[in-house]
Amino acid sequence: MSLPKAMMATLAGAFLLAACAAPRTTPDGLSHWQGRLALRVESTVTDAAPQSIAAGFDLSGSPLAGELVLYTPLGNSAATLSWTEHSATLRSATESRTFESLEALIRHTMGTELPVAALFAWLAGDNPVVPGWEADLSRYAQGSILARHTRPGTQAQLRLILEK
Numbered sequence: 001m002s003l004p005k006a007m008m009a010t011l012a013g014a015f016l017l018a019a020c021a022a023p024r025t026t027p028d029g030l031s032h033w034q035g036r037l038a039l040r041v042e043s044t045v046t047d048a049a050p051q052s053i054a055a056g057f058d059l060s061g062s063p064l065a066g067e068l069v070l071y072t073p074l075g076n077s078a079a080t081l082s083w084t085e086h087s088a089t090l091r092s093a094t095e096s097r098t099f100e101s102l103e104a105l106i107r108h109t110m111g112t113e114l115p116v117a118a119l120f121a122w123l124a125g126d127n128p129v130v131p132g133w134e135a136d137l138s139r140y141a142q143g144s145i146l147a148r149h150t151r152p153g154t155q156a157q158l159r160l161i162l163e164k
Helices: 005-016 102-110 116-123
Strands: 031-043 051-061 066-071 077-083 088-091 096-099 133-136 144-149 154-162
Touching (some): 031 116, 088 102, 096 102, 102 116, 116 154
Antiparallel strands (some): 051 066, 088 096, 133 144, 144 154
8 A cells, every 4th residue: 555645754754853953942842853854765675666755844852752744845734743652643634544653654654664763863963873774964063964774675865954
């Protein structure tokens, strides 16, 4: 079953989360990031066409609980992803779907795994060791993050441009 691109973008966005040196904080104390993201995933095992997503995003929360809103180039909301420790929900104008975890949602939608905890660390300027992933934070001060999935089978590249 193929999900709409807006829902795939939402998933992609869940991995992105972005900001600059320090995230802004919402009135309730949650971290908050805004920016643009691009995700490209291609399988080297199957003949499936590469999947590419580009969207604006607004992210608040943490790896344990949060919300990610993805926007079209015209600024309209394309999809919303919300999650807790126990479930994740993907909503678009035409569909709502619940998964047992954020990781399950990402895996189902994109066909690959994204290191959600590491994404939040990258957004904070930290570069933890994540097997199968390499992050380039050399342009972090300028609001740019690049991460690549390097394991055989599925190649993925995530680019984040953070608003200051």
